[in-house]
Amino acid sequence: MSARIAAVDWGTSRLRIWLLDEAGCVLAERRSDEGMLAARPDGFARILEGHLAAMGAPADLPAIICGMAGSRQGWVEAPYVYVPASMQGIFGGAAPIPGSRRDVRIMPGVAQRDPASPDVMRGEETQLAGIARLLGSDTHTVCMPGTHSKWVEIAEGSIAGFATYMTGELFSVLAGHSILSHSLGAESHSVSASAPLFRRWCEESLTEPGDVNARLFRIRASTLLLDLQPIQAAAALSGLLIGAEVASASGRFARHGAPVVLVASGALRPLYEAALGLAGLEFHPVEADEAVRAGLFAAAVHLGMAEPAGATA
Amino acid sequence: MSARIAAVDWGTSRLRIWLLDEAGCVLAERRSDEGMLAARPDGFARILEGHLAAMGAPADLPAIICGMAGSRQGWVEAPYVYVPASMQGIFGGAAPIPGSRRDVRIMPGVAQRDPASPDVMRGEETQLAGIARLLGSDTHTVCMPGTHSKWVEIAEGSIAGFATYMTGELFSVLAGHSILSHSLGAESHSVSASAPLFRRWCEESLTEPGDVNARLFRIRASTLLLDLQPIQAAAALSGLLIGAEVASASGRFARHGAPVVLVASGALRPLYEAALGLAGLEFHPVEADEAVRAGLFAAAVHLGMAEPAGATA
Incomplete structure (x- = not known):
């Protein structure tokens, strides 16, 4: 060939x-x-x-x-x-x-x-x-996680509209440049979709997506008062941000009840699968590289x- | 003396x-x-x-x-x-x-x-x-804007509870370390509380506080597509973040209808006065330095x- x-x-x-x-x-x-x-x-x-x-x-x-x-x-x-x-x-x-x-x-x-x-x-x-x-030619909602996640509405084979969520970049700048860096530590942590704190913070965000800012500082306070460890802080921040994205985007895009098409690869895929599941959304995963x-x-x-x-x- | x-x-x-x-x-x-x-x-x-x-x-x-x-x-x-x-x-x-x-x-x-x-x-x-x-000895809600804004519930002369919003720090890290830095530019801008974009983005956040993340990237897109200028981008980001803070905090704290006590000074004071006003909240300003x-x-x-x-x- x-x-x-x-x-x-x-x-x-x-x-x-x-x-x-x-x-x-x-x-x-x-x-x-x-x-x-x-x-x-x-x-x-x-x-x-x-x-x-x-x-x-x-x-x-x-x-x-x-x-x-x-x-x-x-x-x-x-x-x-x-x-x-x-x-x-x-x-x-x-x-x-x-x-x-x-x-x-x-x-x-x-x-x-x-x-x-x-x-x-x-x-x-x-x-x-x-x-x-x-x-x-059907109508679909497509979720494409990343540094700048895209949620896209496809209708009749065309891109009808979309929205960007700066979720990946928010995680990076908060972990690297805000007071939360003291909670997450210098090492980068690979967050597991089954981590209890990822799931709990994700669920809280899905329930009250308008309270993200109030919850951010709780990560810092949990380090000071409740001995939260860096890997747990990373799981909490990831769950918080991904949950808020899914809550906002599914309200705007996933109106018709069809499965969300999740175009993802690598470490983000299981995290978004978990978040979509916690939101009660059916989804169809597709490998982004392919x-x-x-x-x-x-x-x-x-x-x-x-x-x-x-x-x- | x-x-x-x-x-x-x-x-x-x-x-x-x-x-x-x-x-x-x-x-x-x-x-x-x-x-x-x-x-x-x-x-x-x-x-x-x-x-x-x-x-x-x-x-x-x-x-x-x-x-x-x-x-x-x-x-x-x-x-x-x-x-x-x-x-x-x-x-x-x-x-x-x-x-x-x-x-x-x-x-x-x-x-x-x-x-x-x-x-x-x-x-x-x-x-x-x-x-x-x-x-x-009354019950009061106190709003204390800053790098880490505090909203405090005072009951019978005691601090009954409080919440921190990382609003000032979010503005700094997004302006300095995210893709939004290209929209805001290297100079720091003093945002006016009467700037139309501050007020419009603040109102939108007050209405839909769960969509902050979706709105962040619109600042970048507005620079690329609609020729948004750096001072306007700073006003939009400030309105977006302060509006979301006030929406979330007033839902949690300002339940009893009494005026919010706003303890602020400098440039933040008029911005929070405007945001509280747009939220329909009465407030009583106090100079933070005093x-x-x-x-x-x-x-x-x-x-x-x-x-x-x-x-x-």
């Missing part, structure tokens, strides 16, 4: 590259921390070519990229497509890299320009394209950059 | 010293950024003596201190007094500094050990002592360190 396309997820702080065959299956993979911040202003081409050479990719193999590399601060800006955004409309917004020897294109982000709820995404639209077949590869492959096929298996030349 | 007591408010990051006469009136004042963090582990005595000498205070003038200097990380730990805490009980918890040539005592903090809502304060209990006469001086003087009188005007020797 030979590579048909290089699929690239180029985020703010990390870079992942896959060589995919004609069925969209993975032939090779590389991961690096040369994200957008490390690559700019002019390292994008050099970094991409270095990895592709190391993977043995031919010089004319096309590459399709999604993520923050397409932002104004990135390699080439791929302007936002506005909601309601069909997958075809998103594919059509891909921006070519001028002056590149190989065919390189960057997926656009999606924006919601409604002054009452302005919002932007870059990267998640490609994951959504990767699960378009699963979503079909979704982004499938979305990049679908974009490449749609744009004529790669030919799928079974296509007639 | 000669000084009867040195009154010292020694917080985490700043130090204020007043020489007070027999009526508790200010004869001299010094302010410095030699807070607890700058003074520890062993600079407390040197710093205090340096300021008192510069103010011309006699070597035997007693000094009464409140704030984080009395914490475990401070000069000498003055253990917490637990709620319900009477003012007499708080005064009685003052800890003497051993080995000091002058009579120096540090006020205790107050703690709430209830496992469902553990909480601590250090410094605010002294402000509350300073307004004890105003509060009388309250802490009055509380320190009352403690000194109670402890026999200073003799009030009119007392018979």
Whole structure:
């Protein structure tokens, strides 16, 4: 099998590259921390070519990229497509890299320009394209946890609307830069979804999502008065923030009773599965890494950059 | 008039010293950024003596201190007094500094050990002592804005319960360390209580306090899509966080319809006045600086360190 396309997820702080065959299956993979911040202003081409050479990719193999590399601060800006955004409309917004020897294109982000709820995404639209077949033409709520979690309403195969929750970033800045750092300690802790404090604080947040600020300082007070340990403090903070996100977002998006599609991977997946369960929401989990590869492959096929298996030349 | 007591408010990051006469009136004042963090582990005595000498205070003038200097990380730990805490009980918890040539005592903090809502304060209990006469024996809700805002329920002259909101610190860490720093810019902005965005975001938070996390990222999106300027972003973030605090706290504390006693000073006072007004709450403002001086003087009188005007020797 030979590579048909290089699929690239180029985020703010990390870079992942896959060589995919004609069925969209993975032939090779590389991961690096040369994200957008490390690559700019002019390292994008050099970094991409270095990895592709190391993977043995031919010089004319096309590459399709999604993520923050397409932002104004990135390699080439791929302007936002506005909601309601069909997958075809998103594919059509891909921006070519001028002056590149190989065919390189960057997926656009999606924006919601409604002054009452302005919002932007870059990267998640490609994951959504990767699960378009699963979503079909029904109405769905999709939960995509992360540094900036996205909750998305899909209707008739299009992105109808979405909201961002800064849950992952809130955890980081509170753990690293607030008085709660004394409770969580310098080590980073991997929170377990079965930790009693994760579950209890999550349930409390689900019940009273407006009291998050009042509960934050209780973590500090629990360290001082009740000998709360750092791993417990991390579990409490994680449960508090994820519970409040799920409470707010499910009130806005999960109105129609269908299972929430949870697009997640790694350590966040069990935490959000637990939180959705505690909220009494049914959900259907999807692996986020597979979704982004499938979305990049679908974009490449749609744009004529790669030919799928079974296509007639 | 000669000084009867040195009154010292020694917080985490700043130090204020007043020489007070027999009526508790200010004869001299010094302010410095030699807070607890700058003074520890062993600079407390040197710093205090340096300021008192510069103010011309006699070597035997007693000094009464409140704030984080009395914490475990401070000069000498003055253990917490637990709620319900009477003012007499708080005064009685003052800890003497051993080995000091002058009579120096540090006020205790107050703690709430209830496992469902553990909480601590250090410094605010002294402000509350300073307004004890105003509060009388009625039930009151007191709002004390700051880095860590306190909402306190006073019943029959005692601290019956309280809650901390990390509102000021949330603003700082989000403005300084999150993606919102790109929206607020490097300069710090003084937010006006009459700024339309402060008022609008505050009202939205008061209506839906559970959606704070969803609204945070809209500040970033508004910069990208709607050309929101840094001063507007600061007003929006301030309104969002203060509105959510007032919504949550007034639901818990302001049940009895009496005016909220607002103990505040400086730039925070008009912002909280506006937020309380938007929440439809009546309030009675009190100057925080005067309250802490009055509380320190009352403690000194109670402890026999200073003799009030009119007392018979």
